[in-house]
Amino acid sequence: MSSPVVEVRNLSKRFGGFTAVDGISFEIGRGEILGLLGPNGAGKTTTFQMMLGLVTPTSGSIRMFDLDLQSNRETILQQVNFSSTYISLPFSLTVEENLRVVARLYGMSDIATRVDDMVQKMEMGEWRHKLTRKLSSGQMTRLTLAKALLTEPKVLFLDEPTASLDPDIAHKIRAILLEERQATGLSILYTSHNMREMEEMSDRIIFLQRGKIVAEGTAKDIVARFGQADLEDVFLKLARE
Amino acid sequence: MAYHRIAALVIRHLYLYRRSLPRVMEIIYWPFLDLVVWGFITVYLATFQGQMPAVVTFLLGALILWDVLFRSQQGITISFLEEIWARNLMNLFASPLTPSEFLAATMVMSLFKVTAVSVVMSLCAWLFYGYNVFIIGLWLMPFIANLVLTGWIIGVFTTSLIMRFGQEAEVLAWSMVFLFQPISCVFYPMDVLPAWLKGVAAVNPAAHVFEGMRGLLATHTAPLTNLGLASGLNLLYLGAVVLWFHHTFNVCKERGSLVRVGE
Ligand SMILES: Nc1ncnc2c1ncn2[C@@H]1O[C@H](COP(=O)(O)OP(=O)(O)OP(=O)(O)O)[C@@H](O)[C@H]1O
Numbered sequence: 001m002s003s004p005v006v007e008v009r010n011l012s013k014r015f016g017g018f019t020a021v022d023g024i025s026f027e028i029g030r031g032e033i034l035g036l037l038g039p040n041g042a043g044k045t046t047t048f049q050m051m052l053g054l055v056t057p058t059s060g061s062i063r064m065f066d067l068d069l070q071s072n073r074e075t076i077l078q079q080v081n082f083s084s085t086y087i088s089l090p091f092s093l094t095v096e097e098n099l100r101v102v103a104r105l106y107g108m109s110d111i112a113t114r115v116d117d118m119v120q121k122m123e124m125g126e127w128r129h130k131l132t133r134k135l136s137s138g139q140m141t142r143l144t145l146a147k148a149l150l151t152e153p154k155v156l157f158l159d160e161p162t163a164s165l166d167p168d169i170a171h172k173i174r175a176i177l178l179e180e181r182q183a184t185g186l187s188i189l190y191t192s193h194n195m196r197e198m199e200e201m202s203d204r205i206i207f208l209q210r211g212k213i214v215a216e217g218t219a220k221d222i223v224a225r226f227g228q229a230d231l232e233d234v235f236l237k238l239a240r241e
Numbered sequence: 242m243a244y245h246r247i248a249a250l251v252i253r254h255l256y257l258y259r260r261s262l263p264r265v266m267e268i269i270y271w272p273f274l275d276l277v278v279w280g281f282i283t284v285y286l287a288t289f290q291g292q293m294p295a296v297v298t299f300l301l302g303a304l305i306l307w308d309v310l311f312r313s314q315q316g317i318t319i320s321f322l323e324e325i326w327a328r329n330l331m332n333l334f335a336s337p338l339t340p341s342e343f344l345a346a347t348m349v350m351s352l353f354k355v356t357a358v359s360v361v362m363s364l365c366a367w368l369f370y371g372y373n374v375f376i377i378g379l380w381l382m383p384f385i386a387n388l389v390l391t392g393w394i395i396g397v398f399t400t401s402l403i404m405r406f407g408q409e410a411e412v413l414a415w416s417m418v419f420l421f422q423p424i425s426c427v428f429y430p431m432d433v434l435p436a437w438l439k440g441v442a443a444v445n446p447a448a449h450v451f452e453g454m455r456g457l458l459a460t461h462t463a464p465l466t467n468l469g470l471a472s473g474l475n476l477l478y479l480g481a482v483v484l485w486f487h488h489t490f491n492v493c494k495e496r497g498s499l500v501r502v503g504e
Contacts, residue, residue: 055497080335
């Protein structure tokens, strides 16, 4: 197997006396989709934010593309992007203006064509000139996903990317992500509280609880190991322990 | 420094100005109103011309230059606040953008605001009161440059406080600069201050700019000492606040509060 694209070793984050992430280690291979599962407060967002260089780890290391994140922030973040149901883009700009600014920020060439292609791919044509303030929450989610894919990342962090989408659009988004992975070898770290989606999308899953990894493997493995009917039951069992 | 990232941020702000009336008012209408009010006061005071020589030249000139400092500071701080209000800090700092590039972009925005405001005010002063700001001559350039730098210092300082202390500190964006006004000696000479405050004003670069301007208008002496002091202090402080901004940025990443500013 080729070396992993993402390598996290003994990563911890303490906020004062409270340990939010407690010595976790995992890897993500090229083109792999890793699901990050865990109840509220398990440390998923903190892990994401450390991997995006927004929060400094207390200890441990994060490496991507064989480089250390601390000392190669710019090179790494140029090849990484993220999307979340909980973020937005500036409200006073139109959808298209926001995408153009992002493309410039990442130094993309041929911005007009790229933006056109993305608008088409994400079916945003009808509202590309709308102010971002006027988007529905589902449209906003699609826009933040579009901004993440626009920069052609090699690693994508997705925090509940389909939480506010209707089933039709959610299905299309999953298809686009799988297609992207197929075409470009995109690696994805993914959180979702939708267990069916987790099973469908993830090659492997890690289960985080109180900052620690308490289970790891394919969805099937995990379900079998815990002797449950499906991932949802495993979640309930682990979360209630 | 990657120029395309700085340009991206500047373009993002220009998109905002293109369709926002309040933002356009901030650089055109408010400075205009300021000038009109002070213009009338000046015209009134000028009727005592015998007792108060050159009062017109002093007050309007001082007002325009004070606005340069104020808008320069606002250019920095408001640009940062815009990102907080838009909840855009996470998008920016999870990109390859560095804190220095971010600051550089706010400085470009500050220059943009200062230029717009100076043009509006100088033009109005000339049209309504027949006041030619260029009476100060070519010395105006180093004066303005120094006031822009002082504005940046106060702007970066305030921005760091807002980043560190969040929403409660937002009001500083508008008020901080006025803490400096009494010791900037905008409308009166440093000599009128009590001795202890004079000492404080002496280490304020803006005070030296306004002293220099008055000296130039009153006695036509080249304000070299004042400009030297102002530039030296400005460079020293700017270096210090930029370092402090970086330090605060790292503290916020440590505490996990960077993307929570404003929440
Ligand atoms: N900046 C911070 N300062 C102090 N505590 C924090 C900070 N950020 C997160 N925490 C705490 O760390 C723990 C993990 O939070 P985190 O947001 O990573 O959880 P999560 O798994 O993403 O939860 P959710 O599913 O609700 O989004 C929580 O108990 C939270 O209160």
